[in-house]
Amino acid sequence: METPLIEFRGVTRRFNGKIVLDRADLKIYENQITTIIGKSGSGKSVLFKHIIGLLSPDEGVILFKGKPVNEMSKKEWDGCRVQISYMFQNNALFDSMTVFENIALPLRQTTNLKKKEIEKRVMSRLEQMELADVIHRYPSELSGGMQKRVALARALVTDPSIVLFDEPTTGQDPVRKNLILSMIAHYRKQFGFTAVLVSHDIPDVFFISDRILILWEGSIAFQETYEELSRLKHPMIDEFLESIEGLRDELTGLLSKKMFRSRYAMTLGGGSGEANSTALLFGIRLDILAGAIGMQAAIEVLKTLGEHVNKYFSPLGGFSSRRSRDNILTILPQVGVEEAEQLVYDFALGLEQKALPDIQELTMRKMGVEACFEIFVFAGITEGRFSDDIEQIIERAATKQKVIAIYQCGKEGSSK
């Protein structure tokens, strides 16, 4: 069995007699994205501070690669700490230093790198975070989103193997939230670090996470994969997820998974017999698109697709929800497959003629994307039966997905 990178065994921590962590047991594995979710004030940041060593437990033990931290020599612990980077909830940027100085600080103070090498590394991070034109500004002169990116750049500049992100998306708009989460997922792939996140951005954070940990009343109530979490029927987990998941997906405005499930149960769940609805699975290839036009613009495309799906199918009695990062499932009750195909054709036509060309203008105006790019929109159509559960429908529709709309800048597209 794989040894966890970080493990908590019965960690208890009290502040002025109040128990914040109560015999918490958790495991964080190497090269995974682990997300910790919990209500505000439930002790998530306290948990993080125990990992980095800013706080020590009153009871219990923390293990790093199987070795108890409290039994490590100072040198050994320093060897562990050098691998960890921490992005604070409030960014904790040095307000009397410029963006460049903030990011260069850990390199200047903890390494013997030459000035030119430090400059090269800092500039490379700044360019990756699209911050190259604000290097001489002070944090107070930047927007909240930019400050987050500066904090992220500072956390990554030392090439850490473990990065702790304490609510990295707080205070961001839905597009920027997705951008930051995508950035974390992307850099995790690129640099191969272990990411531990505290976040409330459901469902987006689930899409990038390998494991989910739920902190409930000071203890870890759940620590498994997202698939396990979806399957698990537990009143406490349901109550918890309901408390932080909204009715609608923030990014696309479509139904949240919870609302979709209940609409689905009302429409199809209780019946029996032949198909009486059609399921449509729309999608774009977010990562490929992001490679061409940048993640922020790619998320805008996804947002536009979601809005367009909602606008077109809701008046027809359809209801939709985002099922993964870049797939949207729509159920059309009382509509046959043939009729649905015609509807999708009309939908794709509208998408090509109006919505997608608007994206070009938007990305150019807002994000300065001048390169020519292509957008492929896919759709899979399948019948919905009374006995099907949502996952089965998605699986079936995914195998039938084909391109329905193409946008190429400067060219008129044609619906398939």
Add this chain to the structure above:
Amino acid sequence: MEMESKMKESSFLPFFHPLGKGAINVINNLGAAAIFFALAFLNIFRPKQIQEIIQQVFYIGAKSSNIVMLIGLFTGMVLGLQLYHTLTKVGSEGFLGSVVALSIIRELGPVLTAIMITARAGSAMTAEIGILRISEQIDALYTMRVDPLRYLVSPRIAASIISFPLLTALFDLIGILGGYLTGVVLLGVNKGTYFYRIHAYVEMADIRGGFIKSLVFALLVSTICCYQGYFTHLRTDSYGSKSVSLSTTSAVVLSCVMVLIADYVVTSFLM
């Protein structure tokens, strides 16, 4: 009898309890401050400190020079004025130069310089470190493996050790010139006598004593001010920005009081 002793005990307890608690608190703080100073002092000699120290010498030393000169000038002038009229009564106005110089070099120079730097740079040290603490920037330093004591406190203590004696020398010089202005230029004491008496009566031991005092004050002021800022989050009487303001006030008051107490103690050793 038993009841009487119980009554006595219960009436004394409310008086002694806070007193004892306060005493333990003071001793705890003194111990913590001593360890804080020792660690920060040792870190002065770690690598990558020179640039930070130079920067702090600029903030604490160079930027305080104008105010120190101004205070020195007027202190010297008022001393010249007061002492001239006092010495005239005993027909010894010729001694004006030596009395002004000795008062400034041995006593007023180190003390007033320390108080002025406390007001100007000491309060800034506390406020700056306090804000770094409450906005988690000190925690951020720790997570980046930058020792906050080495990065924030040690350069300030080193810069104080360098700046205090230099500013004291500046104060002494300008103070003596201030005495010259009132004594010689305004009130007509002989110029040669003024400087001759200084030369005749001021000894190296007086100058050395003044510098020893300024060094002691530098250690006291920088340690107190940095300590108050560094542990501002542990205050039990307030939180957040309020705790920074209270820490700054405490740092200035405590530093001034400690400068005066230390002045007496050091003087009694030097005499």
